[in-house]
Amino acid sequence: MPVEDYGVWKALPVHYEVEDRYEDPKSPHLSLYYHDNYGTEPQFDVRYRQKHIHKPSKRKSPQDIPGLFRAAINIKSTDRDSRLAYWVNYTLGDHPIVQNLANLDFGFHDIHKVKDSCLDYIRSDLFDTKKGRLLPHDIDGPNNDMIDVLVPEIKKSIDEQAEIYIFGSRFNSRDGIHDVHMNQGNIEKFRRDDGTFQDGGLLIHYKETGQWTGVFLAFASQAIHTDDKDGHAISCLTWGKFLPTEFVENSVAIKEAVVKKQKSVTLTNLTNRRVSLASWKLHNSAGQAQELPASAVLNPMSSGGFEVSNLHFSNNGDIITLVNEEGLKVDGVSYNSQQGNMEGRPIVFAH
Template sequence: MPVDDYGVWKGLPVHYEVEDRFEDPKSPHLSLYYHDNREMEPQFDRKYRQKHKNKPPNKDRPKEIPGLFRAAINIKSIDRDSRIAYWVNYNLSEHSMVQNLAKVDYGFHDLEELEGHGLDYIRSHLFDAKKGRLLRHDIDGPNNDMIDVLVPEVQESIKKQAEIYIFGSRFNTRNGIHNVHMNQGNIEKFRQDDGTFQDGGLLIHYKETGQWTGIFLAFASQAVHTDDGSGHAISSLTWGQFLPTELTENSVVIKEAVVQKRKSVTLTNLTNHKVSLASWKLHTSAGQAQELPGNAVLNPLSTGCFGVPNLRLSSNGDLITLLNEDGLKVDGVSYNSQQGNMESRPIVFAH
């Protein structure tokens, strides 16, 4: 398994610390401290923490806090392009994954316990890739770097006593978790760490309101398209190249789906030119595929409905992925069991 000891840690956030450009200009992290015992208040000694806090960095002073676990979240890449690609989804409650995730106990759960349902930035449709931001670590000005956007989300989770689900790789010491970022499509130096459905991320569940927020991070140098088996890059396009460009000029999106009886998927061409869908395919999470008709074409800014009798779209929630003629992901959506049981009514996806 490329990502050692991969899984999800369910816990309760207590405290955070973030390294700015003066404390660690090379490989800074946001450290999120948490515990996983709902019945016990953590013993958090602030005096001890102030005495041992790394300011400036000192190898003899630990980052760990007794009685708490630590999530080490990268906020800068050591690659030539040091920017981080950042996505946040405030409506993750509509994703089919969270219904099962909410049932797990506090503590760490490996991929086997999750029945292979780890995160995958490309295949799980966790966010709209086009709405990401490329952010530097720590620069002057408001709302323009990783510290500016990540800290408020973490602060809110602590303030509201939310549940957190941290996907990544457990430390060898078992006292925390790292690799809380995309773990595929890496540059050659880190290619051995590639794997599908083993991406990291931070999910926050606000139990009082039922809201689920997902925070997803990738390095600007990682590939947008990867192999389904190995997770290695199959295209030279990186997030650093993908996000700054005008993306809608090449976009076809999944607008609606009917998952019961006469199953169909409705696609919309967002571009101002005709798009041929010959050899394009629709996939489900189970790997079933439906190739679109060889004469399928969408005119500029038009919509078309396509029957998908060969797709077993689950009424319990599923993923639908649209792939182009080269097998590259064009769009993807997710729906939950409530939506899947709307008999003969289309599920409408926002874009």
């Protein structure tokens, strides 16, 4: 059966909290707190909950803040592929759906009252599917995980006192909403939740400028083709297979290098997914390159050393650059003449 109590909540955002890899490595969420009393300033205390930054979470307190509703937004999947697909459309104001939404009263509206305004990632033409990004939950480096891309959008909506439209399934307690993501094409475990025109998402209306922004999330394991009746997968093509794997700088880092005699480079996978390094290359500043072995691979959050006997490194200092199979830079480091003359000892690079 489809997700229960599906609808849209028109509200005003006032606060958010996000769980990083230390607080919840398994099923983290971004909690967006909001109210729906337009013109009334809510009374709440954000100190009601104390976060444990960079420590394993030991809190047993509830996740609610008295006086506010909460949207629980998934930022990691519990599937084998834990990445999420992420799309943002900054020109959603051109879509006919916004005219229906703008006339809604503040509060929650179930599917029967907003039938013409429900979301469907496959059938509603809400965004360009090819422009999505596959992102892990929380890894080192800028603009390369779900926290990096989602928090700025949420923060801006709060700072600019925007109106938000949260699509998903209302809690049984009616004090918030979840399933703020695609709700069709699920793996067998969650197939019962499949349905058409019941996808979750976040639409943001900046009243002063008139801009509408849409933020849309799906699990990498969800199918991109579903049947029109039940929303069940009708092909094995998933977002994880459809969207190109994106390697930005800092996804794989050059950790160490031995530049004299038995030359080698140690690479570290900073992501939580297995990375094949076939056809990747290491370059020096002279433009010379050596390709990594076809069998080269790094498991999630692991390191591996690779011999580079055919690549010349200058004792006077050099630059080592790592590029992927498409020739795009993934990481780069440099060392000076003092480091270049260390006999057989690895140069350790800080990131």
